[in-house]
Amino acid sequence: MSDFIGKRLEAAGAEQTQLEVRLSRELVSLLSEQLYTSPLKAIEELVVNAFDADAAICRVRLPEVLEAAANEPILVYDDGIGMDVAGLEDLWHIGHSSKRDAAIERQRKRKQIGKFGIGKLATYAVAEHITYITKTAGGPILSATLDYDAFKPDPSGGADAVLLAVVELDSARWASDEELLTALNAEDLDPAALADDDAHWTIVLLERFKPKIAELARGRLKWVLSTAMPLQSGFNLFLDGEEVQSSKEAYEHVVSFSVADLPKSRLETLKNKTKETWRIDGQTLKAESFPQGVTGTVIVTRRTLTDSKSADLRRSHGFFIRVRDRLVNIEDPLFGLKPLSHQTFNRFR
Numbered sequence: 616m617s618d619f620i621g622k623r624l625e626a627a628g629a630e631q632t633q634l635e636v637r638l639s640r641e642l643v644s645l646l647s648e649q650l651y652t653s654p655l656k657a658i659e660e661l662v663v664n665a666f667d668a669d670a671a672i673c674r675v676r677l678p679e680v681l682e683a684a685a686n687e688p689i690l691v692y693d694d695g696i697g698m699d700v701a702g703l704e705d706l707w708h709i710g711h712s713s714k715r716d717a718a719i720e721r722q723r724k725r726k727q728i729g730k731f732g733i734g735k736l737a738t739y740a741v742a743e744h745i746t747y748i749t750k751t752a753g754g755p756i757l758s759a760t761l762d763y764d765a766f767k768p769d770p771s772g773g774a775d776a777v778l779l780a781v782v783e784l785d786s787a788r789w790a791s792d793e794e795l796l797t798a799l800n801a802e803d804l805d806p807a808a809l810a811d812d813d814a815h816w817t818i819v820l821l822e823r824f825k826p827k828i829a830e831l832a833r834g835r836l837k838w839v840l841s842t843a844m845p846l847q848s849g850f851n852l853f854l855d856g857e858e859v860q861s862s863k864e865a866y867e868h869v870v871s872f873s874v875a876d877l878p879k880s881r882l883e884t885l886k887n888k889t890k891e892t893w894r895i896d897g898q899t900l901k902a903e904s905f906p907q908g909v910t911g912t913v914i915v916t917r918r919t920l921t922d923s924k925s926a927d928l929r930r931s932h933g934f935f936i937r938v939r940d941r942l943v944n945i946e947d948p949l950f951g952l953k954p955l956s957h958q959t960f961n962r963f964r
Contacts, residue, residue, distance in 0.1 A: 619822040620688060620795050621746030621760030627792075628758055628782025632700055636707045636761065636777045654741040654831040655839050661691040661819050662840060664735070666850055668695025668817065674802045674853045675840075681831050682824070689742070689821040690798045697751040697815040703759050703781055706735070706747065739763045741831065743823035748784070752815040756784040786810040795820075802856070838862075846920075866916035874900050874911050915963050 658675060665673040670693035678687035698706065738745050746760040758781070765777045790796050790806035798820075799806060809816060837854050844852060844861035852859045875898040885893045891902050899908035 619744060620792055620820055621744050621758070621822060623792055624746065624748070624758045624784065624789075624795070625760050625780055625782055627788075628784045631757070631781050631783050634700075634704050634707060634759070634779040634781060636779050654827050655836050657737040657741045657821070658689070658691070658831070658836060659839055659843060660735060660737045662843075662852060664819075665691065665693030665695055665817070668693055668697070670695035671849060672851050672853070674804075675855070676798060676802050677831065677833060677836075677855060681828050681833075683826050683828055685824055685828070686794070688794070688798060690802065691819040692802060692804060692816065694816050697754070697817055698747070698749040698757070699751050699754050700757065700781055702751070703747065703749070703757065703779075707761075707779065738821055741825055741828050742821035743825065744821070746820040746822070747817060748789075748820070749817040750809065750814055752813050756786055756789045756810065758782050758784055802853075863916070863920060866918045866920070868914055869917050870913070870915040872913055873898060874909055874913065913963070920963075 662673055662675065673691065673693040676690040676692075678685040678689065680687075735745070743764055744760060744762050746758065748756065748758045750756045759779050761777070761779055787810070789810060790799055796806070808814065833855065837857075837859055840852060840854065840859045841862040844850070844859060846861050846863055875895050877895070877900065882893050882895075885902075889902070889904075891904060893900060893902045895901075896908065899910050901908035
């Protein structure tokens with residue numbers, strides 16, 4: 616087949632608008648070839664974007680043969696909130712992301728990882744073309760493809776303006792492209808279900824690979840993703856159909872018990888400290904000031920939970936608080952405590 620999936624989708628859809636993407640070739644090269652040198656980082660950044668989109672499921676599918684001549688795309692799917700035209704425009708605002716704006720932050724259930732919107736440029740290290748196919752609940756299926764080669768070298772350091780066509784795809788035929796359908800089938804993604812009016816999701820396709828694709832080892836990628844995965848986050852990640860769990864899930868447990876198993880002596884201590892009565896109701900610990908109660912499992916691991924890569928992301932050290940189904944996390948993983956490596960708190964989740 617001629618061209619590539621992204622180009623064929625662009626030709627098949629009805630153009631809605633054009634977005635102006637302004638980048639210098641030098642900036643693209645600097646970020647992708649010096650800051651983001653590893654193809655592993657390219658995939659990790661796309662997974663981070665899925666997490667930031669409040670996705671419950673993210674699926675990554677690599678080509679069977681990892682080489683520059685591969686015809687299959689890299690596919691990253693998530694069932695997050697999706698993007699409309701404004702979302703696609705914001706996607707390519709390099710150096711700023713509205714994901715951090717207060718109004719949008721209040722709507723999301725998670726603390727966001729991405730800050731400046733530059734992580735997506737890591738994909739240039741591995742591919743020449745990146746295509747976003749996305750849908751919001753109640754919205755159309757939109758597609759936009761960026762060709763990194765469109766950014767021409769500029770000795771003066773100026774930024775080229777590249778017009779990015781946003782097309783609306785026919786909901787009944789959006790996945791009729793043979794190669795796209797093959798990629799979707801590999802992940803058991805039903806095009807008809809994805810076209811449902813209430814569906815919301817994003818698919819990222821990377822195509823026209825660079826030689827660096829050969830460095831994208833599956834085993835190494837699985838390990839990288841597992842070290843960045845949070846504990847019990849409501850985010851399920853799959854690589855080539857195999858679930859990737861947080862590396863901390865394998866840590867040996869020294870202590871593990873349900874909040875509902877607190878002995879009476881502990882409840883009396885809580886009463887003395889808070890001046891109100893706490894009681895166990897089923898599997899929930901409740902008080903008059905907290906009628907919805909506290910549920911969960913307390914775990915202390917033998918290894919510390921704060922000395923790994925995921926702790927640097929300030930979200931997945933293992934301590935999570937949810938209030939009314941929203942995740943609350945302050946930036947300090949130790950909540951202000953002195954980070955002594957042998958403290959129980961460092962191994963407490």
